[in-house]
Amino acid sequence: MEENVENLKPIEKQGLDLTEFEGVRVKIEKVNVEHVKSKFNTDGLVPVLKVQTEPITEILMPDSNDKIVVRASELFNLAINENSLGWSTAPKGKLNNFLAKMKCTKPQELVGKLVTVRARIVKTESGEKTFLGFITN
Secondary structure, three states: OOOOHOOOOOOOOOOOOOHHOOOOEEEEEEEEEEEEEEOOOOOOOOEEEEEEOOEEEEOOOOOOOOEEOOOEEEEEEEEEEEOOOOOOOOOOOOOHHHHHHHEEEEEEEEOOOOEEEEEEEEEEEEEEEEEEEOOOO
């Protein structure tokens, strides 16, 4: 292989088209509390509830034979009240409304419930990225 700048050519990038999973129904597999970066918090981290589905597909990496598991996930903001962690019961509270839609009273009851996958395309500095989430409203 010659490494001369004059011989460089565009190469079409091969990847998985995640939009093909739009509309697929899959079960929620796990819910857990995580901390994600935020500009709006003094310590830079905020607690969220991460809700993930069962695996939708797996990608086998050709170079290493490692498998990458693809799942849909959504993050829901959590609220801190004095020393307790919970979710907002406000009429527009995303988690509260999702729990009601799924006929659940607690986040752990979401496990095993069916959701509809949606592909979300986000513009980044390096181009567009597709993320899999699910319909929450």
